[in-house]
Amino acid sequence: MENVTLNVSGMSCGHCVSAVEGNVGKLAGVDSVKVHLESGKVDVAFDNDKVSLKKIKETIDDQGYDVE
Numbered sequence: 001m002e003n004v005t006l007n008v009s010g011m012s013c014g015h016c017v018s019a020v021e022g023n024v025g026k027l028a029g030v031d032s033v034k035v036h037l038e039s040g041k042v043d044v045a046f047d048n049d050k051v052s053l054k055k056i057k058e059t060i061d062d063q064g065y066d067v068e
């Protein structure tokens with residue numbers, strides 16, 4: 001299991017939290033995802049054999065947020 005903290009800009013409210021946590025959370029191989037709205041950080045725990053970090057970043061990007 002890998003644990004990463006991503007810096008994500010553009011998240012501003014509960015809708016953003018739901019969009020990121022919901023869409024990243026339903027990727028196969030993602031164990032947990034937690035958005036920290038105040039700091040603009042997203043903690044993700046995932047299985048590197050099942051899902052790539054690139055895929056996770058793309059999923060966040062697809063919701064309209066910028067991942068560092």
Ligand SMILES: [Cu+2]
Nearest residue numbers: 012013015016
């Ligand atoms: Cu929002």
